[in-house]
Amino acid sequence: MTTDTSDTVSLTTQFDGLQDAFLSTPYLPINKRITLLKNLRLRIVELEEELVDAVSKDFGYRTAFDTLLGDILPTVQTLAHIIKKLPNWSKPSNRAVGLSLWPSKVSVTYQPKGVVGVIAPWNYPIQLAIVPVVTAIAAGNRVMLKLSEFTPHTNVVLEKLFSDEIQEHCKVIQGGSEVASEFSSLPFAHLLFTGSTAVGKLVMASASHNLTPVTLELGGKSPVIITEQADIKKAAQTLLFGKMANAGQICVAPDYVLVPQALEHQLIQQLCELYKKHFKEGVEGKNLTSIISDAHYKRLTGYLAQAQELGATIVKPLEQNQQDAEKHRMGLHIVTQVSDEMQLMQDELFGPILPIMSYNKLDDAIDYIKQHHHPLALYILGQDKPAQDYIIKQTLSGTVAVNDTLVQVTADDVPFGGVGHSGMGHYHGKEGFLTFSHAKNTLVSGSFNPRVGMLLKQSNVLIKLLKWLYIK
CATH class of the missing domain: 3.40.309.10 (Aldehyde Dehydrogenase; Chain A, domain 2)
Structure with missing residues (x-):
């Protein structure tokens, strides 16, 4: 479903629907994520000519070379890379527990954050819309995608791309600056914006009211x-x-x-x-x-x-x-x-x-x-x-x-990402998966755990042992 300024369906309603879907399935299995990404990749290839024609109309004229080299091929390539690497990226990362927490084990598990917002620009309207969306979906999130009002023809094709089963995981939003302002004020679990530094400041200020973490892909000289x-x-x-x-x-x-x-x-x-x-x-x-x-x-x-x-x-x-x-x-x-x-x-x-x-x-x-x-x-x-x-x-x-x-x-x-006025945070590759994931500290203790009894007794033996370990 697509929302614009004339729609009766509010952005909040769209967000609430995705939030409910996420809460009902807070951890989408990896194989289902991969299936979604594979289907999306096939549809991009099928819609190649329509995408090339649509972008050219939006620009007044854009070479097929620019659209293929800068938009379609990098997007398809990114999808192939994510599909290949996702099973490994999503595995828990085992970490050193240290003697003080022996015999427990500690790891980092990667959990989806929730509903992610993506605000896409006009200059590469395919790649810069789809790549952050598929990265967020790969991390197990639901997504709301705000498309640029300057690329209406491209947006029509992107709507087709995100139809059917994929729209359960990504809702496409259209509209001008007023819609963009309302969009950035939604209580997303994470918000990614690509555009100018001036607008990026406004997006960050709006997101701050909900303490929404942001990734800003800006520019500069x-x-x-x-x-x-x-x-x-x-x-x-x-x-x-x-x-x-x-x-x-x-x-x-x-x-x-x-x-x-x-x-x-x-x-x-x-x-x-x-x-x-x-x-x-x-x-x-x-x-x-x-x-x-x-x-x-x-x-x-x-x-x-x-x-x-x-x-x-x-x-x-x-x-x-x-x-x-x-x-x-x-x-x-x-x-x-x-x-x-x-x-x-x-x-x-x-x-x-x-x-x-x-x-x-x-x-x-x-x-x-x-x-x-x-x-x-x-x-x-x-x-x-x-x-x-x-x-x-x-x-x-x-x-x-x-x-x-x-x-x-x-x-x-x-x-990929900027620093200072050129941006904040990263996406692409494994870092993109990590950006849209919550890295959860996970400690697991078994039935044999003498540490708990010693802590409960405030044991002097334990204090001496810890001093021996840490103060040498």
Whole structure:
């Protein structure tokens, strides 16, 4: 069932129904969870073409490549990984009990939390909706999924995906900001939000009234450091892919570049040549995804206009076909001579604009990153291993990729999450299972347990024994 602002069925009623279902079956057997996930995986494959078409309609135009590579394939891959690993993840973890609690045994058992809320964004409306949902279901929870109001066509297909038996475990909710506000105030056992830092703060504040733990997948300005040892052509290729995939509308997209001063001109030249080669038709090409809406398009053109007024230089690889206001399409815009007073150096860009800053010493680049909020991703392009290690140790970021961009997010067996203003908590892999599970300290004592009698008598012998164990 789908809820929107016009529905007579309230969010509270939806939540209460899932809560009752969870309380009636507080521990869904692992084999049943796996069956649900397998069926969902099959349905995604069956609905592939519908999903590709629907997302393209929502964007105005989105390449099938962007939807397959960034949405469908990572989701199917994640499901396969969870299905394979879940039996092992869910096993109790035996821990050392210590001599003071002998002969008892202690372990950690992983228990579903209850009803989990997921608020999905528009930029990857399939992956960023389904992956947290299936991770929560894998942990044994029921889920309420709030879809983005900016992707109505995709939402229709996702409703089909979550129909039949799966809707007993996941309810799909639609609606605008008012619905989202009410949604985040529900007494979830856990709430995951993916979106902007500003909205993330509001979600966290709303969840705090119920002491609901939150996982916030936010964003920010993810920097790229190009080192002196870099192969500039390879660096430009990697950078161009990271910036142009989904037209830069990715939370881990390279946001700005720090390059040695001696290599700046060469980098710009390589970027322009590669762009002309791969996007030679510009906004007329079928390999360029549109900006999601007219409002976001105007936001991006506003950044460029303001930066130019404040002294920035804008480099356009093509003389024409760089912008299409009617279809809100935009090609690559390289911006140099930037400063922090410019809005494009303050906000997360979320578009095909690439500011480039030069540096003289590597420490200058590192200091600049450290003076700003911790990014969700940090990219290092260059073959100098000592420089790579130095940058990684000197900076704090949610993720790091060396000589690559974006794809670190698709690694199945590692956690994904930000730090500080770029996010809070993790999901993906085993860490995702743990996020949506309650790790319960479980102590088991048998019939032979002399410790209890000694504790009850407040035995001096026991105190002496414990002092001998602990105070040496």
